[in-house]
Amino acid sequence: MKLLEKVLSFLQYWYFRYTLVTELYMVEKxxxxxxxxxxxxxxxxxxxxxxxxxxxATSLVLSAG
Amino acid sequence: MVGDWRxxxxxRERQVESQVPWSGTIGTRIEAMATTSRRTCVGTTxxxxxxxxxxxxxxxxxxxxxxxxxxxxxxxxxxxxGHPRFIRESKDEKENRTYPIKLSKYNESFEKVPFIxxxxxxxxxxxxxxLGFINQLLFTPNVAKERKRKGYAPLYxxxxxxxxxxxxxxxxxxWNRPICxxxxxxxxxxxxxxxxxxxxxxxxxxxxxxxxxxxYNYLGFAESTGPCAEESIRTLKKFGCSSCSSRLELGSMPIxxxxxxxxxxxxxVEDAIVFGMGFATNTLNLPSLVSAGSLVLSDEKNHASVILxxxxxxxxxxxxxxxxxxxLEDCLKKAILLGQQNTGEPWKKIIIVVEGIYSMxxxxxxxxxxxxxxxxxxxxLYLDEAHSTGAIGKRGRGICDYYDVxxxxxxxxxxxxxxxxxxxxxxxxxxxxxNILRNKHKNTAVHLFNSAFLQTLINYLRVHSHAHSYAMxxxxxxxxxxxxxxxxxxxxxxxDAGKKRTKQLARNTRYFRRKLNQIxxxxxxxxxxxxxxxxxxxxxxxxxxxRTLTTRNIATVGVGFPATPLMEGxxxxxxxxxxxxxxxxxxxxxxxxxxxxxxxKYSNKPRDPNPIEYYSDSETE
Ligand SMILES: Cc1ncc(COP(=O)(O)O)c(C=O)c1O
Numbered sequence: 001m002k003l004l005e006k007v008l009s010f011l012q013y014w015y016f017r018y019t020l021v022t023e024l025y026m027v028e029k030x031x032x033x034x035x036x037x038x039x040x041x042x043x044x045x046x047x048x049x050x051x052x053x054x055x056x057a058t059s060l061v062l063s064a065g
Numbered sequence: 066m067v068g069d070w071r072x073x074x075x076x077r078e079r080q081v082e083s084q085v086p087w088s089g090t091i092g093t094r095i096e097a098m099a100t101t102s103r104r105t106c107v108g109t110t111x112x113x114x115x116x117x118x119x120x121x122x123x124x125x126x127x128x129x130x131x132x133x134x135x136x137x138x139x140x141x142x143x144x145x146x147g148h149p150r151f152i153r154e155s156k157d158e159k160e161n162r163t164y165p166i167k168l169s170k171y172n173e174s175f176e177k178v179p180f181i182x183x184x185x186x187x188x189x190x191x192x193x194x195x196l197g198f199i200n201q202l203l204f205t206p207n208v209a210k211e212r213k214r215k216g217y218a219p220l221y222x223x224x225x226x227x228x229x230x231x232x233x234x235x236x237x238x239x240w241n242r243p244i245c246x247x248x249x250x251x252x253x254x255x256x257x258x259x260x261x262x263x264x265x266x267x268x269x270x271x272x273x274x275x276x277x278x279x280x281y282n283y284l285g286f287a288e289s290t291g292p293c294a295e296e297s298i299r300t301l302k303k304f305g306c307s308s309c310s311s312r313l314e315l316g317s318m319p320i321x322x323x324x325x326x327x328x329x330x331x332x333x334v335e336d337a338i339v340f341g342m343g344f345a346t347n348t349l350n351l352p353s354l355v356s357a358g359s360l361v362l363s364d365e366k367n368h369a370s371v372i373l374x375x376x377x378x379x380x381x382x383x384x385x386x387x388x389x390x391x392x393l394e395d396c397l398k399k400a401i402l403l404g405q406q407n408t409g410e411p412w413k414k415i416i417i418v419v420e421g422i423y424s425m426x427x428x429x430x431x432x433x434x435x436x437x438x439x440x441x442x443x444x445x446l447y448l449d450e451a452h453s454t455g456a457i458g459k460r461g462r463g464i465c466d467y468y469d470v471x472x473x474x475x476x477x478x479x480x481x482x483x484x485x486x487x488x489x490x491x492x493x494x495x496x497x498x499x500n501i502l503r504n505k506h507k508n509t510a511v512h513l514f515n516s517a518f519l520q521t522l523i524n525y526l527r528v529h530s531h532a533h534s535y536a537m538x539x540x541x542x543x544x545x546x547x548x549x550x551x552x553x554x555x556x557x558x559x560x561d562a563g564k565k566r567t568k569q570l571a572r573n574t575r576y577f578r579r580k581l582n583q584i585x586x587x588x589x590x591x592x593x594x595x596x597x598x599x600x601x602x603x604x605x606x607x608x609x610x611x612r613t614l615t616t617r618n619i620a621t622v623g624v625g626f627p628a629t630p631l632m633e634g635x636x637x638x639x640x641x642x643x644x645x646x647x648x649x650x651x652x653x654x655x656x657x658x659x660x661x662x663x664x665x666k667y668s669n670k671p672r673d674p675n676p677i678e679y680y681s682d683s684e685t686e
Binding site: 013035 | 185189199235236606609
């Protein structure tokens, strides 16, 4: 239980620091969610792109070489 | 005259006129250039030329080295071809350049922003812009609208409006805070809350007493008791609160003359003129001193009032890098060589405009070097001492006192009474510029061009200054506050109360700055300047720092874009002689605390591991 609290407060703190450096600290809640979702989806798309296209492509090139 | 400077190779001429081949090469010496420069030399350097006349042998033409500027080098003729040569200042020469003043007075620091922070600041700004744009699309802003103006172009819709609504508004609670006490060492804030993210505020009815680090109350004269307050009240009863007329008409009172004489005496110059508003002192007097055809070299970080005044004047403004004497010299050289922009005629006059202490940077002007430059090139110097009069120097007389230079060497001393004196208004003080001119330029055209200066500066302003002729004269109790506080600083009241204040301020400044450095935050500026900007870079951090400090009963001011460059949001601490060591310690402890949790320790400088001493009386100097 103690550990969970510790982890939680750790996460909370670093989420706070994250909002500070991305200026999300000072915006309204929905704007914060909006940017968070935007960033997460951007990250997912990047992941998908890497996984589905970049990785096969590189492996193709490597195996051909 | 020396060879035939008219028969110069065409190519060389072109080089001079085709906008500065030597631009950017800092430290180049303009040598054979002098052959072509005669025509474009500003009038004021003519005497200089005859004084430093030197002949150099360059590609067969013996030429006069008119605009040569370095004394510590030697002229070198290029052996091979006829092109002017630019010699970089060698390392040796750089080191040999003498600084008359103890280097410790120049001890200032401007640490670079860490790359990641810079990137994040940009990124964050884009996010804010983006969100603001979306917000504006989705919701109508909660502001007043012009009615019955259908079809009109918007009167005040611009980027600034957008910025105010969607960036500044979100952290608006950190600025313009209503107070309900005298802003001395402590201040009582009137609490307010917002339910709509900063569009509107409501008072909660409670008050918070905070340590005040946000007022330009350098010497602690913002007091509701004591000699200043008492005498001001007496004057108010005697003279009323306004003359309701301008100085030139019926508004002049004996108290104004007294104040002017006292100011001149305080500064150690011949005469002074005072105005009821500091901002207007710059804005309305600069246009009467410079005009179209003059050149103004203005520091990058000059105050808005200076910039506005210069723009109004119609003079050509060249901006030099902040406190960078080298760049200033380059600009001067270039300007003198090339003359006016299109015609190449000599400038009517050249004025260097600098400030004493820069209120956003906390830096102190490098006055001795600039004075040297100004004498060498015969340019005038306009020094805005808004933040430095009273606040700095052993005797509290400002920058000239700090560097131990004669205030008469500065042509135009400007300052405000708003800061150190705890009052309002501004002054311009100066000496008889006319004499300098009359003696040195008997036969030159500059004599005519500068006819503005042929009367003594202050008398000239008394006739030509818009602020003097049209603005309401200073209110008597305001003037009295200045007189009393100035007398205290100068010791004319027969006590050493003023001296104690200047000392206390110097001590507080050193202590606070050193402690901050030890904490590991980035501070800007000179270690003796009582304005201490602490860099936090991001808007959110400005907001969070100010809010957190307020919860701990410390009131500070954040500064962000547009007052600073976009990248350099900062918290500005203004120290005061009224602060005690205990108060500063409390503040420092809290800053240390939050700099850990909010991530403000950007500094990469080595930190002093030893505890910082708060100097006792005997040790300050
Ligand atoms: C350098 C400088 N000049 C002029 C002014 C204007 O003075 P005042 O506030 O008295 O109008 C200020 C004020 O902040 C300043 O910093």
